[in-house]
Amino acid sequence: MRFRRKGKISPRYIGPYEVLDQIGLVAYKLALPPRLSAVHLVFHVSMLRRYIHDDRHKIQLENVELDENLAYHEGPISILDRQVRQLNSKKVASVKVLWYNHPTEEATWESEADMRDIYPHLFDTLEAKVTTIDAAQAFAEVAMKHPED
Template identity: 50%
Template sequence: MIQYRLRTAQSRHQSYVDHRHRPLRFVVGDRVFLQVSHMKGVMRFGRRGKLSPRYTRLFEILRAVRKVAYELALPRALSAIHPVFHVSILRRYVLDESHVLQYDSVELDDRMTFIEELVAILAR
Protein backbone atom coordinates (compact mmCIF):
# COMPACT_ATOMS: atom_id res chain seq x y z
CA MET A 1 0.00 0.00 0.00
CA ILE A 2 2.79 2.42 0.89
CA GLN A 3 4.69 1.53 -2.28
CA TYR A 4 1.59 2.23 -4.36
CA ARG A 5 1.22 5.70 -2.82
CA LEU A 6 4.91 6.38 -3.29
CA ARG A 7 4.75 5.39 -6.97
CA THR A 8 1.65 7.54 -7.46
CA ALA A 9 3.37 10.55 -5.91
CA GLN A 10 6.49 9.97 -8.03
CA SER A 11 4.40 9.65 -11.18
CA ARG A 12 2.51 12.87 -10.40
CA HIS A 13 5.75 14.75 -9.75
CA GLN A 14 7.31 13.37 -12.96
CA SER A 15 4.34 14.60 -14.99
CA TYR A 16 4.88 18.13 -13.60
CA VAL A 17 8.55 18.02 -14.54
CA ASP A 18 7.98 16.56 -18.01
CA HIS A 19 5.39 19.22 -18.85
CA ARG A 20 8.06 21.91 -19.48
CA HIS A 21 11.03 19.68 -20.29
CA ARG A 22 12.53 20.00 -23.73
CA PRO A 23 15.58 17.94 -24.64
CA LEU A 24 18.48 19.87 -26.13
CA ARG A 25 20.17 18.24 -29.10
CA PHE A 26 23.07 19.67 -31.04
CA VAL A 27 24.74 18.47 -34.24
CA VAL A 28 28.36 18.75 -35.31
CA GLY A 29 29.05 22.26 -36.56
CA ASP A 30 26.45 24.02 -34.39
CA ARG A 31 27.64 27.11 -32.56
CA VAL A 32 26.93 27.43 -28.85
CA PHE A 33 27.61 29.77 -25.95
CA LEU A 34 29.37 28.31 -22.89
CA GLN A 35 28.01 29.27 -19.46
CA VAL A 36 30.44 30.93 -17.06
CA SER A 37 30.51 29.39 -13.61
CA HIS A 38 28.86 31.41 -10.88
CA MET A 39 31.51 31.74 -8.18
CA LYS A 40 30.96 34.40 -5.56
CA GLY A 41 33.54 37.13 -5.29
CA VAL A 42 35.27 36.30 -8.57
CA MET A 43 35.78 39.12 -11.05
CA ARG A 44 34.86 37.97 -14.56
CA PHE A 45 35.30 40.15 -17.62
CA GLY A 46 35.84 43.25 -15.49
CA ARG A 47 32.50 42.98 -13.70
CA ARG A 48 31.53 41.43 -10.41
CA GLY A 49 28.30 39.80 -9.29
CA LYS A 50 25.02 39.80 -11.13
CA LEU A 51 26.16 42.23 -13.83
CA SER A 52 28.86 39.90 -15.09
CA PRO A 53 28.03 38.07 -18.32
CA ARG A 54 26.50 34.61 -17.97
CA TYR A 55 27.87 33.17 -21.20
CA THR A 56 31.23 33.43 -22.93
CA ARG A 57 31.86 33.71 -26.64
CA LEU A 58 30.81 31.27 -29.37
CA PHE A 59 32.30 27.82 -29.70
CA GLU A 60 31.78 25.20 -32.39
CA ILE A 61 30.70 21.66 -31.57
CA LEU A 62 33.23 19.10 -32.79
CA ARG A 63 31.47 15.88 -31.81
CA ALA A 64 28.76 14.42 -29.60
CA VAL A 65 30.36 12.32 -26.86
CA ARG A 66 27.01 11.16 -25.48
CA LYS A 67 23.41 12.40 -25.72
CA VAL A 68 24.08 15.05 -23.09
CA ALA A 69 27.84 15.72 -23.54
CA TYR A 70 29.52 17.57 -26.39
CA GLU A 71 33.12 18.34 -27.29
CA LEU A 72 33.79 21.98 -28.16
CA ALA A 73 36.55 23.57 -30.23
CA LEU A 74 38.36 25.60 -27.57
CA PRO A 75 41.12 28.12 -28.40
CA ARG A 76 44.72 27.63 -27.25
CA ALA A 77 44.17 30.05 -24.35
CA LEU A 78 41.70 27.54 -22.85
CA SER A 79 43.78 24.44 -23.58
CA ALA A 80 44.04 23.61 -19.86
CA ILE A 81 40.25 23.06 -19.71
CA HIS A 82 38.74 19.71 -20.65
CA PRO A 83 36.82 20.29 -23.93
CA VAL A 84 33.76 18.11 -23.12
CA PHE A 85 30.78 19.91 -21.56
CA HIS A 86 27.31 18.92 -20.36
CA VAL A 87 24.33 20.16 -22.35
CA SER A 88 22.99 22.07 -19.31
CA ILE A 89 25.78 24.69 -19.55
CA LEU A 90 25.46 25.21 -23.30
CA ARG A 91 23.11 27.60 -25.06
CA ARG A 92 22.31 27.43 -28.76
CA TYR A 93 23.36 30.41 -30.87
CA VAL A 94 20.66 31.70 -33.22
CA LEU A 95 22.13 33.56 -36.18
CA ASP A 96 21.09 37.21 -36.30
CA GLU A 97 22.36 39.71 -38.87
CA SER A 98 22.53 42.47 -36.22
CA HIS A 99 25.28 40.49 -34.44
CA VAL A 100 27.74 41.11 -37.30
CA LEU A 101 30.18 43.90 -36.44
CA GLN A 102 31.68 46.22 -39.06
CA TYR A 103 35.32 47.05 -38.38
CA ASP A 104 37.08 50.13 -39.72
CA SER A 105 40.28 49.41 -41.58
CA VAL A 106 43.44 50.36 -39.70
CA GLU A 107 46.32 51.89 -41.64
CA LEU A 108 49.70 50.73 -40.36
CA ASP A 109 53.06 52.35 -41.10
CA ASP A 110 56.30 50.51 -41.88
CA ARG A 111 56.96 49.85 -38.15
CA MET A 112 53.53 48.16 -37.80
CA THR A 113 52.14 50.98 -35.63
CA PHE A 114 49.29 53.40 -36.13
CA ILE A 115 48.52 56.92 -34.95
CA GLU A 116 45.29 57.39 -33.08
CA GLU A 117 43.55 60.63 -34.07
CA LEU A 118 40.78 62.43 -32.23
CA VAL A 119 37.47 62.37 -34.11
CA ALA A 120 35.12 64.31 -31.84
CA ILE A 121 34.84 65.55 -28.26
CA LEU A 122 31.64 64.16 -26.75
CA ALA A 123 31.74 65.81 -23.31
CA ARG A 124 33.78 68.21 -21.20
Protein backbone atom coordinates in the same frame (compact mmCIF):
# COMPACT_ATOMS: atom_id res chain seq x y z
CA MET B 1 29.01 28.01 -23.33
CA ARG B 2 28.30 29.19 -19.79
CA PHE B 3 31.39 30.53 -18.10
CA ARG B 4 31.62 32.58 -14.92
CA ARG B 5 34.20 35.21 -14.04
CA LYS B 6 34.58 37.11 -10.81
CA GLY B 7 32.48 40.23 -10.55
CA LYS B 8 28.83 41.15 -10.49
CA ILE B 9 28.38 42.17 -14.11
CA SER B 10 30.30 39.48 -15.94
CA PRO B 11 29.21 37.77 -19.13
CA ARG B 12 27.27 34.64 -18.42
CA TYR B 13 28.05 32.98 -21.74
CA ILE B 14 31.06 33.14 -24.01
CA GLY B 15 31.37 31.95 -27.58
CA PRO B 16 30.08 30.82 -30.05
CA TYR B 17 32.26 27.75 -30.50
CA GLU B 18 32.02 24.92 -32.98
CA VAL B 19 30.66 21.58 -31.73
CA LEU B 20 33.17 18.88 -32.68
CA ASP B 21 31.41 15.79 -31.36
CA GLN B 22 28.53 14.57 -29.22
CA ILE B 23 29.78 12.59 -26.22
CA GLY B 24 26.99 10.32 -24.98
CA LEU B 25 23.47 11.73 -24.72
CA VAL B 26 24.13 14.89 -22.69
CA ALA B 27 27.66 16.15 -23.42
CA TYR B 28 29.43 17.87 -26.31
CA LYS B 29 33.07 18.39 -27.24
CA LEU B 30 33.79 21.96 -28.39
CA ALA B 31 36.56 23.55 -30.44
CA LEU B 32 37.96 26.14 -28.02
CA PRO B 33 40.55 28.83 -28.83
CA PRO B 34 44.12 28.52 -27.48
CA ARG B 35 43.48 31.14 -24.76
CA LEU B 36 41.10 28.60 -23.14
CA SER B 37 43.61 25.73 -23.29
CA ALA B 38 43.30 25.17 -19.51
CA VAL B 39 39.56 24.44 -19.88
CA HIS B 40 38.34 20.89 -20.57
CA LEU B 41 36.79 20.53 -24.04
CA VAL B 42 33.69 18.48 -23.02
CA PHE B 43 30.62 20.23 -21.57
CA HIS B 44 27.24 19.07 -20.27
CA VAL B 45 24.26 20.45 -22.21
CA SER B 46 23.16 22.51 -19.19
CA MET B 47 26.33 24.58 -19.68
CA LEU B 48 25.58 25.26 -23.36
CA ARG B 49 23.12 27.43 -25.23
CA ARG B 50 22.25 27.39 -28.92
CA TYR B 51 23.75 30.31 -30.83
CA ILE B 52 21.20 32.39 -32.72
CA HIS B 53 22.78 34.11 -35.70
CA ASP B 54 22.62 37.91 -35.56
CA ASP B 55 24.27 40.19 -38.15
CA ARG B 56 24.89 42.82 -35.46
CA HIS B 57 27.56 40.50 -34.02
CA LYS B 58 29.72 41.01 -37.13
CA ILE B 59 32.29 43.79 -37.42
CA GLN B 60 32.19 45.57 -40.77
CA LEU B 61 35.73 45.25 -42.16
CA GLU B 62 35.63 48.56 -44.03
CA ASN B 63 35.12 50.36 -40.70
CA VAL B 64 38.00 48.64 -38.92
CA GLU B 65 41.29 50.52 -38.73
CA LEU B 66 44.39 48.39 -38.12
CA ASP B 67 47.72 49.77 -36.93
CA GLU B 68 51.15 48.88 -38.38
CA ASN B 69 51.17 45.65 -36.29
CA LEU B 70 47.77 44.67 -37.75
CA ALA B 71 46.18 45.17 -34.33
CA TYR B 72 42.64 46.44 -33.74
CA HIS B 73 42.34 49.02 -30.95
CA GLU B 74 39.24 50.14 -29.14
CA GLY B 75 39.37 53.26 -27.07
CA PRO B 76 37.39 56.41 -26.45
CA ILE B 77 37.53 59.31 -28.89
CA SER B 78 35.46 61.85 -27.01
CA ILE B 79 32.67 62.43 -24.53
CA LEU B 80 29.38 63.35 -26.21
CA ASP B 81 27.14 63.99 -23.20
CA ARG B 82 26.96 63.89 -19.41
CA GLN B 83 24.12 63.11 -17.01
CA VAL B 84 23.71 62.81 -13.25
CA ARG B 85 21.09 60.45 -11.87
CA GLN B 86 19.74 60.28 -8.34
CA LEU B 87 19.90 56.73 -6.93
CA ASN B 88 18.44 56.63 -3.43
CA SER B 89 20.62 59.06 -1.45
CA LYS B 90 23.49 59.05 -3.93
CA LYS B 91 24.10 60.92 -7.19
CA VAL B 92 25.75 58.92 -9.98
CA ALA B 93 27.40 60.70 -12.91
CA SER B 94 27.60 59.04 -16.33
CA VAL B 95 29.17 60.14 -19.59
CA LYS B 96 28.24 59.13 -23.13
CA VAL B 97 31.43 57.95 -24.85
CA LEU B 98 32.19 57.75 -28.58
CA TRP B 99 34.59 54.86 -29.31
CA TYR B 100 37.15 54.33 -32.10
CA ASN B 101 35.88 52.18 -34.98
CA HIS B 102 32.23 52.67 -33.93
CA PRO B 103 29.57 55.02 -35.30
CA THR B 104 27.94 57.66 -33.10
CA GLU B 105 24.82 55.48 -32.75
CA GLU B 106 26.93 52.94 -30.83
CA ALA B 107 28.16 55.44 -28.21
CA THR B 108 27.77 54.01 -24.71
CA TRP B 109 26.98 55.41 -21.26
CA GLU B 110 29.85 54.77 -18.85
CA SER B 111 30.57 55.66 -15.24
CA GLU B 112 32.19 59.09 -15.11
CA ALA B 113 34.45 58.06 -12.21
CA ASP B 114 35.75 55.02 -14.10
CA MET B 115 36.36 57.01 -17.27
CA ARG B 116 38.18 59.77 -15.30
CA ASP B 117 40.47 57.14 -13.76
CA ILE B 118 41.29 55.39 -17.04
CA TYR B 119 41.10 58.26 -19.59
CA PRO B 120 41.66 61.59 -17.77
CA HIS B 121 42.65 63.36 -21.02
CA LEU B 122 39.03 63.13 -22.25
CA PHE B 123 37.87 65.44 -19.47
CA ASP B 124 40.26 68.29 -20.32
CA THR B 125 38.30 69.09 -23.48
CA LEU B 126 34.95 68.42 -21.77
CA GLU B 127 35.72 70.87 -18.95
CA ALA B 128 36.84 73.51 -21.47
CA LYS B 129 33.52 73.11 -23.33
CA VAL B 130 31.52 73.32 -20.10
CA THR B 131 33.40 76.48 -19.03
CA THR B 132 32.71 78.10 -22.41
CA ILE B 133 29.01 77.16 -22.26
CA ASP B 134 28.71 78.41 -18.65
CA ALA B 135 30.34 81.74 -19.58
CA ALA B 136 28.02 82.16 -22.58
CA GLN B 137 24.96 81.39 -20.42
CA ALA B 138 26.08 83.86 -17.73
CA PHE B 139 26.63 86.56 -20.36
CA ALA B 140 23.17 85.91 -21.84
CA GLU B 141 21.55 86.14 -18.38
CA VAL B 142 23.28 89.46 -17.63
CA ALA B 143 22.28 90.81 -21.04
CA MET B 144 18.64 89.87 -20.42
CA LYS B 145 18.60 91.54 -16.97
CA HIS B 146 20.26 94.75 -18.20
CA PRO B 147 19.26 95.31 -21.81
CA GLU B 148 21.00 98.25 -23.45
CA ASP B 149 18.65 101.10 -24.32
